[in-house]
Amino acid sequence: MRYITTVIVGAGLTGIMSARTLKDKGYEVLLIDKGKSVGGRMATRRIDSGKVDHGAQFFTVRNERFHSEVDQWLKQGFVKRWFGESHPRYMSPGGMNALAKTLAKDLPVQLKTEISQIEQQRDGYIVRSTTGEEIKTKTIILTIPAPQAEALLINSKIEINETEMEKLKHITFNPCFVGLFKLSDKPELPENGHLDQGLPEGMMRIVDHYKKGISDERTVSVYMTGQWSKEYNDETSEHVLNHMINLSKDYFDRQSILSQQLKRWRYAEAVQFLKEPYLEMSRDNRVILAGDAFLSNEDPATHTRLESAFISGVLAAEHLAQMLTHKW
Ligand SMILES: Cc1cc2nc3c(=O)[nH]c(=O)nc-3n(C[C@H](O)[C@H](O)[C@H](O)COP(=O)(O)OP(=O)(O)OC[C@H]3O[C@@H](n4cnc5c(N)ncnc54)[C@H](O)[C@@H]3O)c2cc1C
Structure with a gap:
């Protein structure tokens, strides 16, 4: 089974920025997306x-x-x-999709792969696709739209941080x-x-x-x-x-x-978003959820957008890098 230090699920702007941030700091990443191209809503x-x-x-x-x-x-x-x-x-x-492709140019990306389950192991996680492919990883950043992330987490075998799960349930999209x-x-x-x-x-x-x-x-x-x-x-x-x-x-x-x-x-x-730039969804803090619905505390805006995706992706990755350096 393949092993990657950090698997990032979703290659929209949030995922691309998380991957770039971690790669620039020297960490191994893999961006996975179910689509035929990177970019998500930059379409x-x-x-x-x-x-x-x-x-x-x-x-x-x-x-x-x-x-x-x-x-x-x-x-x-x-x-x-x-x-x-x-x-x-x-x-x-x-x-807009050309911008996403340019930003993702030097990143390891695996397309046409839909992640359907995450399973916690004693020493990390297994990320499983709908076609049965499995990748072993130490840490995960989920950057798929919050309602889809909630469904994926419910279908997964993870020790969930219930407080954060409650927050996630409040996010709704139009x-x-x-x-x-x-x-x-x-x-x-x-x-x-x-x-x-x-x-x-x-x-x-x-x-x-x-x-x-x-x-x-x-x-x-x-x-x-x-x-x-x-x-x-x-x-x-x-x-x-x-x-x-x-x-x-x-x-x-x-x-x-x-x-x-x-x-x-x-x-x-x-429509309902959070004023937190990311959530740590697992009790061991190794599964992080980021995306445009996670606005930073200083963000004066009241709507989700490419800028909030960018900031969330960067801050989630910087936090993870800190943890990888000092804790794990
Ligand atoms: C119609 C429309 C108009 C908009 N107009 C503007 C605008 O003018 N200005 C602006 O700033 N913002 C606009 N936005 C919002 C902006 O596009 C988003 O805020 C931003 O692109 C979100 O990026 P993201 O990476 O968080 O999510 P996404 O771009 O949605 O990326 C998530 C990725 O996850 C992938 N994915 C989902 N589930 C799985 C899975 N299980 N396994 C693997 N991959 C998965 C998807 O394929 C997708 O590529 C608009 C959005 C839409 C839809």
Whole structure:
């Protein structure tokens, strides 16, 4: 059986930052994700020769540490300012998923592997996948969305820290339905391609990726609110898209649609989050849970986002590194 010092489950921004932090300090890590690519909710889809971001569109910066990291990303051309003066929105010129791939470039990653169980042993843990693959490890950082982490932990054989488990149960997420459209004509949207004000009820955001500068084709994504997405949860994709198109009539014509797809995010944004940057889920403190729903104490914001994922990933890994150096 393979042995890795730290297994990180989930290769979204939280997992990538945990892995980078530990690797930079000289620790052995393996990032595991069930998806075909790293990035998680930093998601970009190709539509013919065009591209469309259909998870996070941009990020903002408040925290000093994130600020200095983003300065490096700007210098290296990984990101650029999109719009906004007092609170600039930053985007990735190759699409948000390209940024995730760049950040994960030198990390050991195993994709298409869904972790279904963790089993505690006398001297560490076994991480088990749905296909029966087993990896032995000393420490684990879980960075999957909190409700999925709760289900995984319930299905695992671990001496759980019940106090932390109670906290975890309070985290809830909203879904988000996103319609992806390729159009033949230019949509009616502002010069920067982004609109999130004065939209019809139920619609949260609409983005033209040609104007955003990441697509050669007229690709548009339409984001619906959590409430709307919940209401339409049981409807067929065709029905949901039809409603989205009706609501979008001021921005593009039904006749201009060349192709359409629906992405149903089950866990998009945490509605109830914690003001703790990570939780130690096992009584021996070796299984840590991090993610965008774990805001640091100093975070003035009241919503989960890429910045909170970044900070949580870094702080969880720094804490684990301390423990690996001094305790284990
Ligand atoms: C529609 C939408 C719009 C958004 N817009 C913005 C925005 O404009 N600005 C902003 O800052 N934030 C935005 N966000 C939020 C932002 O994308 C997230 O806060 C951030 O990407 C979370 O990163 P993460 O690493 O914590 O989680 P994720 O990106 O969700 O990563 C978790 C990873 O775990 C993997 N995984 C899950 N279960 C398992 C398992 N059992 N085994 C192995 N792997 C597993 C998943 O495949 C996934 O890759 C948006 C999110 C969505 C969905």
